[in-house]
Amino acid sequence: MNIAVLSDIHGNLPALNAVLNDIQNKNIDKILVAGDHITDFPEINEILQTLQELTPYVIKGNREQLLIENAKDSFGNDWEIYDQFSSHAAAFRLLKPKELSYIQSMPEQISLDIDEDFSIRMVHGSPFDMSEAIYEHDVDLMMRCTGAISEKLLICGHTHRPMLKYVGEKIILNPGSVGVSYCGNTTAQYIIIRYNADGLKFEMREIQYDFSELQKACKAALKDGYSKIWLSLLLRSVKDGKDYNFAFLNEVMKNTEKHGIQTFPIPNDMWNKTYDSWAVKDPLFLNVI
């Protein structure tokens, strides 16, 4: 039994296509996809259509949940008012009714019995919360997570960093991110699980793809209201395999606190001013789209 595990595609269609191409000759029996398929890159309907045809083993992540909540009108006008949400708002406007129903129908977790010795629980964040990140330094959380499930293997995503940890008799596996990997290079990451009479083996894959294709898709998405700032940060993150988006959010929050103004939602002038200061320090941010 060979199982491909993908997570955190985040709207990056060139990266997903490269992974699916790589999977083709690997004798894969099942494909599992652990959430955050859409937002923050723009080709979201194409990705959801691909997943729906590809495999039944797809769960929702916090990004799908955000769009589902917005469909229930949970955020009022915030997504239209604040620049920090403009990429979410654009994704929501682009999302077709059929694709919205698809993400609404996704389960939060899947349990799979492969045979009597090997079973899998797949979650996006942790078994307790789809937005809770499991990092390898957090031994206490890893023990609580493996203690809370009966399955042998816990698959999670959310951190965009691959991880394989043995916790007693159990294993925690994070395949990293297809669309926005933080591993120091422009690659799409996923993992192949090989299970046979010799036991379990894990093969980490890093697949190169055409960054200029992604740039083109981002440029085209500006007319749909996608945020140039957010897309620039994402593109730079993807190019360097580093997390600029959270670094940027942290700096904006610090700036708002320093000025004694609201930290959430972030006022637009603080959002734009912080980005301008980044672009002055590193002009590549201005030229990435």
Ligand SMILES: [Fe+2]
């Ligand atoms: Fe994610």
